[in-house]
Amino acid sequence: MSNTRKPQAKHLLTQGHVVYTAARRLELMQDLKSLGAHPLKMDVTDEAQMQAAIATIAAAHGGVDVLVNNAGFGMYGAMEDTSLQDARYQFEVNLFGLARMTQLVLPYMRSQKAGKVINISSMGGKMYTPLGSWYHATKHALEGWSDCLRLELAPHGIQVVIIEPGVIATEFGDVAVDPMLKRSGSGPYAKLARSMAQATRDAYSKPHASSPASVISQVISQAIASPRPKTRYVAGKMAKPLMFMRKWFGDRLFDMALMSQVK
Secondary structure (H helix, E strand, O other): OOOOOHHHHHHHHHOOOOOEEEEOOHHHHHHHHHOOOEEEEOOOOOHHHHHHHHHHHHHHHOOOOEEEEOOOOOOOOOOOOOOHHHHHHHHHHHHHHHHHHHHHHHHHHHHHOOEEEEEEOOHHHOOOOOOOHHHHHHHHHHHHHHHHHHHHHHHHOEEEEEEEEOEEOOOHHHHHHHHHHHHHOOOOOHHHHHHHHHHHHHHHHOOOOOEOOHHHHHHHHHHHHOOOOOOEEEEOEOHHHHHHHHHHOOHHHHHHHHHOOOO
16 A cells, blocks of 8 residues: 555544555555554555465454555556566456455355445546556556446445546556656657656646645545445546546547647
């Protein structure tokens, strides 16, 4: 669990929930443990660790009532410059890992005829940006996967919610920029990569250009508390206007709007 996701766990703890947090490095979660969370060592690309985590929760509580699928990262760079090995890993984390976690918790939810699966997608699941082909592919896939899952699970009393954050004040920009420049900072896509790097840094560093992580924490709490949550929640800077533009402006106008920002 990165520092970007800790506010979500802390907020749920203040609401009185029993919170299990998962991360590859347990030492990063000692502050959450001191607040009452139950840290588990888990990598969503490791089947044995995922099974062990769910077994631990089931032994203590019988199962999972609410699953917040929040694992993910953004891999940027020209499609041509990105190895298929890296592309597959992007899918392993952003889609297949959370899909496997969902499979593991569903038997308990079905047995009690109740439960919620909350998938953290992105405004990137409804739009696109240059040099983000593999990242956006995972988020578009997550959107469609979640929609199908919602229909499949409804007869079993299980709700599926998608949350689509916009620009959130996290380290996402820094984490995405350096690998992007390493992949595409020289060669045929160098000019575009440098422009994208600057635009990304600006989006995450300028005052009031991003929303605090607490915005997403509050949306998650709202979805958990609601007996009939929305199928989608959109929250955070630029999410609603960009998704509106993508839906109503058409491809060519949206393309022009995007590329005007990375000249």
